Amino acid sequence: MIKVERLTKRYGPTLAVKDITFEVEKGEIVGFLGPNGAGKTTTMRILTGFLPPTSGTASVAGYDVLEEPLEVKKRIGYLPETPPLYPEMAVEGYLDFVGRLKGIASADVSGRIENVVDKCSLGDVRGKLIAQLSKGYRQRVGLAQALIHDPDVLILDEPTAGLDPKQISEVRQLIHQLSGEHTIILSTHILPEVQTIASRIIIISDGKLEASDTPENLMARMQGHESVLVEIDGPPEDVEERLMAVEGVNGVSRKNGHGGRTSWEIDTGEDAAIRSEVARAVVESGWGLYEIRSVGISLEDVFLQLTSSEPDVSEADAAPTEETVEPAVAKATPADEPPPPDNNEEPSKQEGAGTS
Amino acid sequence: MRNVWTIATRELKSYFASPIAYILLAMFAIIFGYFFFSAVAIFVDYASRGQMGMQMPPMNVDQFIIQPTLGNFTIILLFLSPMITMRLFAEEKRSGTIELLLTSPVRDFEIIFGKWLAAMLLFACMLAVSMLNLSVVFLLSTPDWRALAVGYLGLLLMGGTFLALGAFISTLTKNQIVAGALTFGTFLMLWVLDWVNAYSTSTLGKVCQYIAIAPHFEQFSKGVIELKDVVYYLSAIGLGLFLSKRSLESLHWRS
Numbered sequence: 030m031i032k033v034e035r036l037t038k039r040y041g042p043t044l045a046v047k048d049i050t051f052e053v054e055k056g057e058i059v060g061f062l063g064p065n066g067a068g069k070t071t072t073m074r075i076l077t078g079f080l081p082p083t084s085g086t087a088s089v090a091g092y093d094v095l096e097e098p099l100e101v102k103k104r105i106g107y108l109p110e111t112p113p114l115y116p117e118m119a120v121e122g123y124l125d126f127v128g129r130l131k132g133i134a135s136a137d138v139s140g141r142i143e144n145v146v147d148k149c150s151l152g153d154v155r156g157k158l159i160a161q162l163s164k165g166y167r168q169r170v171g172l173a174q175a176l177i178h179d180p181d182v183l184i185l186d187e188p189t190a191g192l193d194p195k196q197i198s199e200v201r202q203l204i205h206q207l208s209g210e211h212t213i214i215l216s217t218h219i220l221p222e223v224q225t226i227a228s229r230i231i232i233i234s235d236g237k238l239e240a241s242d243t244p245e246n247l248m249a250r251m252q253g254h255e256s257v258l259v260e261i262d263g264p265p266e267d268v269e270e271r272l273m274a275v276e277g278v279n280g281v282s283r284k285n286g287h288g289g290r291t292s293w294e295i296d297t298g299e300d301a302a303i304r305s306e307v308a309r310a311v312v313e314s315g316w317g318l319y320e321i322r323s324v325g326i327s328l329e330d331v332f333l334q335l336t337s338s339e340p341d342v343s344e345a346d347a348a349p350t351e352e353t354v355e356p357a358v359a360k361a362t363p364a365d366e367p368p369p370p371d372n373n374e375e376p377s378k379q380e381g382a383g384t385s
Numbered sequence: 386m387r388n389v390w391t392i393a394t395r396e397l398k399s400y401f402a403s404p405i406a407y408i409l410l411a412m413f414a415i416i417f418g419y420f421f422f423s424a425v426a427i428f429v430d431y432a433s434r435g436q437m438g439m440q441m442p443p444m445n446v447d448q449f450i451i452q453p454t455l456g457n458f459t460i461i462l463l464f465l466s467p468m469i470t471m472r473l474f475a476e477e478k479r480s481g482t483i484e485l486l487l488t489s490p491v492r493d494f495e496i497i498f499g500k501w502l503a504a505m506l507l508f509a510c511m512l513a514v515s516m517l518n519l520s521v522v523f524l525l526s527t528p529d530w531r532a533l534a535v536g537y538l539g540l541l542l543m544g545g546t547f548l549a550l551g552a553f554i555s556t557l558t559k560n561q562i563v564a565g566a567l568t569f570g571t572f573l574m575l576w577v578l579d580w581v582n583a584y585s586t587s588t589l590g591k592v593c594q595y596i597a598i599a600p601h602f603e604q605f606s607k608g609v610i611e612l613k614d615v616v617y618y619l620s621a622i623g624l625g626l627f628l629s630k631r632s633l634e635s636l637h638w639r640s
Contacts, residue, residue: 077488078487078488080637103490107484107488113482113484115482116480118398118399126391130485130486130490130491132388174485
């Protein structure tokens with residue numbers, strides 16, 4: 030649906046986006062993650078045809094953003110960081126205007142307005158002036174504006190910025206509901222956001238693409254295993270022995286507990302499915318189980334490691350994940366070393382990423 | 386064309402949703418009414434002096450009321466038109482709504498033409514207000530309506546020129562005040578450009594006289610359509626709209 034190849038954007042002497050390549054399939058929700066000023070907005074603006082790239086190409090639904098901007102714009106719904114609202118207009122009048130602007134036939138406009146008002150729960154405020162709306166409602170009007178022409182692709186620039194927690198969860202829910210019908214790209218610098226919504230995460234830092242993978246894979250590549258923390262009231266030696274006997278446990282280490290209890294960190298092979306096994310073992314032995322939780326590495330850790338500037342971090346973690354993350358691979362395989370066979374098809378990309 | 390109309394109607398609605406349109410129209414009505422009243426008062430004064438047997442030049446309504454009133458209209462236009470155009474693009478750039486327009490499937494030219502058309506329609510409201518005043522003359526006398534129609538054509542062309550140039554200046558900045566000040570300065574300069582060189586025969590003087598905006602209206606106010614004046618105004622409108630388009634294009638590259 031979206032294809033971005035070797036995209037570079039330069040503002041005068043500063044490089045905002047450096048040689049980014051990625052693809053988004055139909056129906057995917059992709060989260061653009063990166064610190065402020067990483068180039069997320071610039072990339073999105075290029076996709077919407079607002080900014081032309083300095084070099085490289087971007088296409089939406091097979092239409093190049095430079096060659097056929099009108100075709101691209103028909104297929105994109107875009108919510109910029111600040112929703113583009115006219116405060117002096119009423120919600121309904123505004124949506125009518127945007128609908129016509131997006132090329133909806135006059136006869137269909139009111140039907141589409143009903144649809145998006147319903148989707149974005151704007152029924153209560155449809156007659157109100159936008160100037161009178163709260164931030165949360167404005168954001169929803171912004172979303173409604175992006176949805177009005179039922180676009181194939183939705184591009185949302187920090188859709189939850191500046192909202193209160195309740196509004197954030199409402200907007201997230203809304204985005205989640207939309208995921209079936211639209212291909213969605215959303216940017217954020219808040220980690221839990223992409224973790225909960227996105228099916229794939231693209232991490233951008235300093236204009237470079239650092240990683241592109243599912244949230245699960247990203248976390249998995251940081252650490253091949255996960256750990257479970259348990260707090261147990263029981264004789265430490267017996268507990269350790271019993272825990273080691275549970276299937277799937279690789280190791281047990283003792284932590285400090287409080288009261289008479291002891292905390293244990295259990296190293297597991299794959300995922301947290303052993304938690305129930307551990308719980309059963311503890312209960313069957315007659316000890317008290319006070320707490321059990323997974324302490325798998327958080328996306329936050331992944332993000333910080335990927336976007337921190339120390340080169341050793343990204344190189345160290347790139348090695349075991351050759352198949353999953355292309356740019357990181359390119360970085361890890363210098364020119365004198367032949368690239369792994371499964372990456373042969375795109376030598377140019379490696380060259381580009383290698384220079385960064 | 387549909388896109389142009391969509392943009393124009395939204396723009397016009399927002400003129401009337403804010404106090405701008407009402408204030409401009411009210412100010413216009415008062416100032417124009419004053420000018421018209423004083424023209425009529427002078428006419429009445431002259432007429433009564435004539436009746437008292439004083440030596441007066443031959444008088445008619447066209448020359449003594451309509452022509453000076455139309456001339457005064459252009460001066461009001463000089464002051465009020467920057468207030469019409471200063472927000473056109475500057476406001477959209479400030480609030481970020483320009484991003485909506487530029488990412489919608491409309492051409493840059495449709496955006497510019499739509500906005501210019503909205504400004505023209507507001508200006509047309511001013512013309513309508515002025516006609517209300519002048520209709521009084523038609524009630525009491527029989528002025529040449531064809532000459533008046535030509536005068537209004539001239540006003541339309543001059544207004545179009547001001548609004549097109551003002552729209553261009555509004556694309557240059559995010560700040561309405563900056564846009565307004567620049568626009569007014571530019572208009573005033575265009576207005577007085579021929580003053581210094583009024584009697585000059587040098588090439589520079591001739592060029593200045595041609596560029597100056599007011600002299601081209603003279604013939605219109607007398608009810609005469611001169612091709613060179615029409616060409617001047619039309620090409621100035623074209624230039625303003627073209628520059629706006631270029632400026633909007635460069636927005637894509639700069640922002």
